[in-house]
Amino acid sequence: MAHYLVTGGCGFIGSHLVEALVQKGERVRVFDNCSTGKAENIAHLQGRIEFVDGDLRELEAVNQAVAGVSYVFHQGARPSVARSVADPILSNNVNINGTLNVLVAARDAGVKRVIYAASSSAYGNIPTLPRSETLAPQPASPYAITKYVGECYCRVFTQVYGLETVALRYFNIFGPRQDPTSQYSAVIPKFIHAYLHGNSPAIEGDGEQSRDFTYIANAVHANLLACHAEGVAGEVFNIGCGQQTSINRLASLIGEMMEADAKPVYTSSRPGDVRHSRADIRKAQQLLGYESKVELKTGLCRTIDWFLRRFDA
Ligand SMILES: NC(=O)c1ccc[n+]([C@@H]2O[C@H](COP(=O)([O-])OP(=O)(O)OC[C@H]3O[C@@H](n4cnc5c(N)ncnc54)[C@H](O)[C@@H]3O)[C@@H](O)[C@H]2O)c1
Missing domain, CATH: 3.40.50.720 (NAD(P)-binding Rossmann-like Domain)
Known part of the structure; x- marks a missing residue:
């Protein structure tokens, strides 16, 4: 039982x-x-x-x-x-x-x-x-x-x-296993997935909104x-x-870690979103x-590794 x-x-x-x-x-x-x-x-x-x-x-x-x-x-x-x-x-x-x-x-x-x-x-x-x-x-x-x-x-x-x-x-x-493909996906898997495919990450609003990524x-x-x-x-x-990280900072951090060149594109913000969180x-x-x-950079590194293994397979 x-x-x-x-x-x-x-x-x-x-x-x-x-x-x-x-x-x-x-x-x-x-x-x-x-x-x-x-x-x-x-x-x-x-x-x-x-x-x-x-x-x-x-x-x-x-x-x-x-x-x-x-x-x-x-x-x-x-x-x-x-x-x-x-x-x-x-x-x-x-x-x-x-x-x-x-x-x-x-x-x-x-x-x-x-x-x-x-x-x-x-x-x-x-x-x-x-x-x-x-x-x-x-x-x-x-x-x-x-x-x-x-x-x-x-x-x-x-x-x-x-x-x-x-x-x-x-x-x-x-972290690993977060779905990157739905319109409702969270920002980190979406960004990694975009960079992985040579696409620009889409940032909603001005990108200065921040989150405590865990x-x-x-x-x-x-x-x-x-x-x-x-x-x-x-x-x-x-x-x-x-700790608090803006979405702009997050995009550049993931871009650097993945050695990606694509620049973010900005779209309208979504209703119901909060501005800052820590x-x-x-x-x-x-x-x-x-x-x-496990702090942000180490977590990102592990998550990127997982996506690389998964999408290379
Ligand atoms: N991911 C985050 O950052 C975050 C932040 C705050 C709170 N949460 C909460 O953590 C929990 C897990 O979130 P997650 O990110 O793993 O999301 P997820 O969508 O991956 O997991 C939710 C699970 O619930 C199942 N589920 C949905 N409706 C169901 C139903 N009617 N009957 C049975 N199962 C059902 C889904 O199939 C899914 O497996 C949720 O309660 C979510 O609200 C997540």
Whole structure:
């Protein structure tokens, strides 16, 4: 019987988490409908994990997935601000109703702890930098609302039902396996993919907007800590690097690392995007023992290597 359930385990972050748990010798079940994730992300783990094809919006399917597990890493969601602007109802149904289903199922199955993939987008355009968890969230997109409501539900399930939950507000996680080809793809895989094919990276807006880009190994590390840390039930933590990089700087950094000549092209900015973002990670450092182990340049180097191997093959 699996000990850990990873919802969204076929996705970018979920698949790395599944891999880390398997490497630790843990028994893992994955629950996913492969809508934005891909079965190939965990194909190399076939035979060592259980896979359940199911939809977060169906409580009975979630009940079955949760049965018998001790810990749930709830990564499954419909990600991206732009996707939620295009279809807010679908984002709401998957991210809010789906999260509520996971919490109800976990409560009823006696799960020890649910670790929830929250989002830095909850902060919206609050002018204060870095963002600390004490700031009142101001979600600026349907996606941000859904992720924030999910973390509110987590806290309330701890307070009302005694189900232990921990919410991790990810700040722009990047790394291998991130899909570069969708119109909703994140900026780092898009830039690497563009340079790899001799194309210009497309920058939305003036490129001076900034983000706290965080390598995937840091997010995995945070999840494993959050699973067993004492005295953190019902808490929310920022998970980032605590550094800010503009999109213009990011494009030139990746261009230099890939020895690419193509110059960026500028397009209009997208509604719902926030201007600046940087995490205050002191709470995670103090209460989880979290450190940003892999900094931006090393993470970019590993990610570029992965894309080179994949697209050369
Ligand atoms: N990548 C980031 O920078 C970032 C930042 C903040 C928060 N997050 C959150 O982290 C989590 C993982 O994001 P990701 O970047 O790996 O995205 P992803 O799209 O790669 O992973 C999401 C997974 O959820 C699955 N899923 C979607 N709808 C589902 C449904 N109805 N039923 C079952 N499974 C479903 C998808 O198929 C996919 O495998 C999400 O909850 C996302 O909101 C990500």
